[in-house]
Amino acid sequence: GSGGFRKRKHDNFPHGQRREEKENVNPSSAVMTSFKSFQLELDTRHDKYERLVKLSRDITIESKRTIFLLHRFTSAPNGEEILNESEVKLDAVRRKIKQVAQELIGEDMYQFHRAISPGLQEYVEAVSFQYFIKTRSLISVEEINKQLVFTAEDREETTNVISNSHDKQPHTWSLKVTPVDYLLGVADLTGELMRLCISSVGNGDIDTPFELSQFLRQIYDGFTFIGNTGPYEVSKKLYTLKQSLAKVENACYTLKVRGSEIPKHMLADVFSTKTELIDQEEGL
Amino acid sequence: VPKKCQKAREHFATVRTQMESLKTKFPTDQYYRFHEHWRFVLQRLVFLAAFVVYLESETLVTREAVAEILGIEADRERGFHLDIEDYLSGVLTLASELARLAVNSVTAGDYSRPLRISTFINELDSGFRLLNLKNDSLRKRYDGLKYDVKKIEEVVYDLSIRGLNKEATGGVGGEK
Numbered sequence: 001g002s003g004g005f006r007k008r009k010h011d012n013f014p015h016g017q018r019r020e021e022k023e024n025v026n027p028s029s030a031v032m033t034s035f036k037s038f039q040l041e042l043d044t045r046h047d048k049y050e051r052l053v054k055l056s057r058d059i060t061i062e063s064k065r066t067i068f069l070l071h072r073f074t075s076a077p078n079g080e081e082i083l084n085e086s087e088v089k090l091d092a093v094r095r096k097i098k099q100v101a102q103e104l105i106g107e108d109m110y111q112f113h114r115a116i117s118p119g120l121q122e123y124v125e126a127v128s129f130q131y132f133i134k135t136r137s138l139i140s141v142e143e144i145n146k147q148l149v150f151t152a153e154d155r156e157e158t159t160n161v162i163s164n165s166h167d168k169q170p171h172t173w174s175l176k177v178t179p180v181d182y183l184l185g186v187a188d189l190t191g192e193l194m195r196l197c198i199s200s201v202g203n204g205d206i207d208t209p210f211e212l213s214q215f216l217r218q219i220y221d222g223f224t225f226i227g228n229t230g231p232y233e234v235s236k237k238l239y240t241l242k243q244s245l246a247k248v249e250n251a252c253y254t255l256k257v258r259g260s261e262i263p264k265h266m267l268a269d270v271f272s273t274k275t276e277l278i279d280q281e282e283g284l
Numbered sequence: 285v286p287k288k289c290q291k292a293r294e295h296f297a298t299v300r301t302q303m304e305s306l307k308t309k310f311p312t313d314q315y316y317r318f319h320e321h322w323r324f325v326l327q328r329l330v331f332l333a334a335f336v337v338y339l340e341s342e343t344l345v346t347r348e349a350v351a352e353i354l355g356i357e358a359d360r361e362r363g364f365h366l367d368i369e370d371y372l373s374g375v376l377t378l379a380s381e382l383a384r385l386a387v388n389s390v391t392a393g394d395y396s397r398p399l400r401i402s403t404f405i406n407e408l409d410s411g412f413r414l415l416n417l418k419n420d421s422l423r424k425r426y427d428g429l430k431y432d433v434k435k436i437e438e439v440v441y442d443l444s445i446r447g448l449n450k451e452a453t454g455g456v457g458g459e460k
Contacts (some may be wrong), residue, residue, distance in 0.1 A: 025407050025410045027407060029407065030343075030344075031344050031407050031408065032407070032410065032411055032414075034344075034346065034347075034411070035410075035411030035412065035414045035415065036414060038372065038411075038414075038415060039414045039415050039416065041368055042368065042369075042415055042416065042417070043416055046416070046418060061304075106419045108313060108314065108315055108317075110314060110315075110316035110317040111316040111319075113316075113317075180382075257432060258334050
């Protein structure tokens with residue numbers, strides 16, 4: 001029966017016959033033609049996905065650099081300069097986001113969402129950080145999206161657009177940050193604000209920590225309102241948020257209890273030890 | 285066989301009605317947001333449609349034809365559509381089922397069907413080789429195709445060395 005088949009030597013298997021059969025497949029048959037078009041379709045889709053991933057990575061990197069820059073604001077007398085520089089950086093990020101929007105014209109955004117989500121979250125984090133430093137308040141998602149409406153700037157762009165599109169195509173592109181991406185970005189923001197709190201104390205600024213404590217508490221309340229009804233990533237970030245809030249509250253406590261005892265120039269030392277511990281915890 | 289195919293086609297009418305109602309549940313430009321919900325079912329439906337069409341005509345059903353059978357669009361622009369990867373997944377499932385059919389055909393005494401299945405599957409395999417797949421579920425399923433191809437080859441080989449396919453094709457083939 002067929003049980004003996006496996007014991008047969010490999011040589012006896014009709015490789016020659018198989019090769020013959022494969023060569024007999026007509027390369028322009030209906031099936032082959034269909035698959036050639038499938039190949040094209042899949043390649044196009046994958047290429048676009050990859051382009052979006054690359055853009056997302058660029059957005060992430062530049063946003064992170066903006067955040068580092070903004071951290072320097074607290075200790076620098078040239079605060080205005082830093083804010084201006086951050087705006088330049090964020091404009092560069094927005095230009096990348098514009099490219100994302102252009103790639104997504106005519107596409108279902110959700111098909112490529114996973115490619116761009118990390119970048120957008122980082123951008124939300126950066127832009128909301130800058131907004132907080134300027135206004136001590138939380139930027140809204142509508143405000144963010146208002147800045148993500150783009151028009152064709154230079155003539156070169158307009159010519160390309162005209163040649164590639166129908167007459168009715170408006171020369172504006174926009175990207176809407178989804179509520180989820182916004183939430184995740186804000187959650188990450190709280191981590192940066194916690195760092196801001198610690199470093200501001202080290203600079204002798206004892207007002208900011210208390211402001212931050214209030215602010216973070218409000219954000220935390222907002223997140224608890226959502227609780228477990230959001231996607232899994234939000235719940236995960238909620239845990240980190242709790243820890244950040246606790247650190248800030250502890251810092252305020254230390255200031256309150258011990259602040260009057262310790263001369264200002266030594267306050268930095270008290271908190272620098274604490275900061276080391278915190279940084280170690282976070283594996284920085 | 286033709287009667288069963290007819291009956292199967294009738295079942296597809298129910299499918300079409302369900303699809304109609306599914307289409308209305310969400311905005312058409314957010315297809316991919318909810319795509320995962322019906323992906324598995326859709327793939328199975330593609331397989332079933334492909335199987336019926338194969339039994340009727342021994343050809344590969346086209347994307348457009350599947351879309352018509354299921355009562356959905358073929359292109360994304362026109363609304364609830366059949367994603368190319370879902371279509372391909374369904375086709376791969378068809379390959380596995382045809383491997384099974386080849387084996388059972390022999391058991392039932394039909395020695396010619398496996399040969400025709402073999403030609404069909406080899407063409408499918410050549411087609412799939414053209415695709416540049418990513419390491420996703422489609423790729424994993426495609427990796428299973430070579431086992432289907434091998435199984436069918438074994439069936440054909442078993443028939444040919446015993447001269448059984450000679451009976452079926454009237455003396456053509458069966459060369460070692």
